[in-house]
Amino acid sequence: MSEERRPVLITGVGLVSALAEGLEAHWAALDVAGGAAPPVDRESYSPYPIHPLVEVDFDQQIPKRGDQRQMEPWQRIGTYAAGMALDSAGIKGQTEILSSTDMIVAAGGGERDIAVDSAVLGEIVNRDEFGTILNERLSNDLRPTLFLAQLPNLLAGNISIVHKVTGSSRTFMGEEMAGVDAVRAAYARVASGQSEICLVGGSFNAARHDLILLFELGGYLWESDWCPVWERTDRGGGLVPGSMGAFLVLESADHAARRGKPGLARLDGVASERTTRGPGAAGNAAAGQLNALRTALTGAPLAVLSGASGVEPATSEERTFVTQLAKDHDASVRAAGTAIGHGFEAQFPAIVGLATLVASQRSLYPPRDGSGVELPAASPIGQILATCWGHWRGEGMALVTALDAG
Template sequence: MMSIAPEREAWITGIGLVTALGEGLDAHWAALGGGQDDWLKLDSTAHAPYHVHPAAAIDVVKQIPDRGDRRQMEAWQRLGTYAAGLALDDAGLKDNKDLLSTMHMVVAAGGGERDYAVDGQVLSGLETSNTPGPFLNERLMNDLRPTLFLAQLSNLLAGNISIVHGVVGSSRTFMGEEMAGVDAVRVALARCHADQGDLFLVGGAYSAERPDTILHFELGHMNWTKPWAPVWARQKDGGGTILGSVGAFLVIEARDHAEKRGAKPIARLTSVTSDRTARKDGQAEHSLAVQWNAISPQLIPGATVVVSGATGVAGPVRIERDLLDQRRVPTRATGSVIGHSVEATFPANIALAAMMVARGAAVPPVGGSTDEAAMTRKVKQAVVTSVGHWRGEGLGLVEAI
């Protein structure tokens, strides 16, 4: 009878993170533990009446030295490529061609920026055209340049990381909003557990400072336009999300491989689960409960914090809040201060969860939220949640080493 090999332990050995709060874990720890001047980085004028948490200023040349590479990237690609470089630096892998040649990449990304002028012309013309079908076909053929279409391809982020940083193992790109980020991490972890690779670079990037992304959420009546408030507090006024620009990458590495090369772990990534249900008849609530119950036997009472990817949108927040209130686990909703970054949300929260368990402490209630309980005991575990603004539910478990 053939036996099944036990799962290999997976370590997080490198993290690259850029948000409105700064660059790297030390900057995030300091900002989240400070006062409002440290953690509230909000632009309420550029896209008024909508708010945005813009990415902190970075010296992009440090991670993307070639001017030609930088010039052909859009903002979200530069942000992601920069964060990927930070993660490789943190893991001690930068410029190690032997290891980078075997490193696998899993990226979560959306589409690129659009030509707003062309889009406006097409939409305006459709309103007045007597033959909207032929009109649309003609405009698509004549007005959309091939180079513009290529700039929108989601897998360009992976391509740019490969070119700039030399990560040339296998590459996968996931699209599909928040679930892309969850499944990118889930697949990388599963492959590591199954001995299908020793080194994985996984993460995503999102640029919130774009009119089209704000429009997408406004069409669903999901934007928060009232004065800033933590995500939980928005529910009494109908809920809403504030988008944030984020680049987040993790190096996930098999323990035996990391020990062999003398790499120091930040945290252990134990499990990631995901599901996609219809938001009706209690399906999402059931999905989350099943996922939580699967990991609950591993949780240490009093030593676990939840790092939540709550969007602020009323329905999804209610689903998640009901579960968390029943489990009575202290929660930190990072979107209150870094904004919601869709595909990059889950990798970013895995990074922040690793930061907390590595330091053995939870940050104070995020954004001064009165809906988040204080936590004074040593943190040994973090459960990372993701309940998408429209679809998708996922959980991850990060543990101290």
């Protein structure tokens, strides 16, 4: 490992979810007796519940309608959240800083034209040879610009165009693991001096028939009335997709100080791993990650924000891990997915964003869990451990420290 590590501050967070828009509104929605319950759309994708995005005025961050028209919703959500993060960091419109701001985006695939797909499917379903008709239909029916609204790297492209972030641009793919590695790479680049300031995050639109299909192929979706994540484990498990956009601005403490920005919290480490999910494998990986972060634990009261998806058996394994962790460190646990649903590529950036919120509040919001995993928390919270086990692959962890807690 590298010898020198510079402190890395989280100086901006842009978070929009089913629950709220912005950190303040998230806190207002989370800090309620009985815990937050995000809006659920039970009908549109029945039998699968989803969490639709809170109503957003996209003009606020994407002023040109022409730009908005060039994006499918997943790109609009991400470009919007990226703008919020830049606002939060105080660099929105600061051309000089933005031209050297690095960017790592975690992206999934773009949205298909459901009407075109359905029409084509109707034409080809009973044909053994459908190549020629497919050529004709797709050539005539696909919007030329739809391709660009689908390409994963065009979320970053749109952020460059709309917000002028142009230092560098990378897009990671691979569901939750992409989000974890994006944050890890951004952290490592800033900590090592390869970057001074980096915008990192992702977005996810849950309101998509094509993704509902994909996830149901794997059998990952929850299909009963909504309930908190930990309560799903003895009922077969399953995830509830949640629309969200989550971006962070990570910055070297020196760079932030030079422009007089105090920062919201400090990021003290990020770890990623991929196990093949044999029994106990993810738990062992997480234990190793925790061990690597141990020297950064200050002993200040700890909270655990888990990214558990609800999918089994990973969620049961993660429950065992975080329950033991809570016991060992006298910590309190919350499943972020209960509050905002599951956002795949965006999940880990969103959890780190929520951890930043908890760090800045020095307080953990009330539990919403009938399973006994989540308990009321002591205050003031000094550090937050964020975990993110993917629904299929990828194990991630981050440690966020409140600025006045060491």
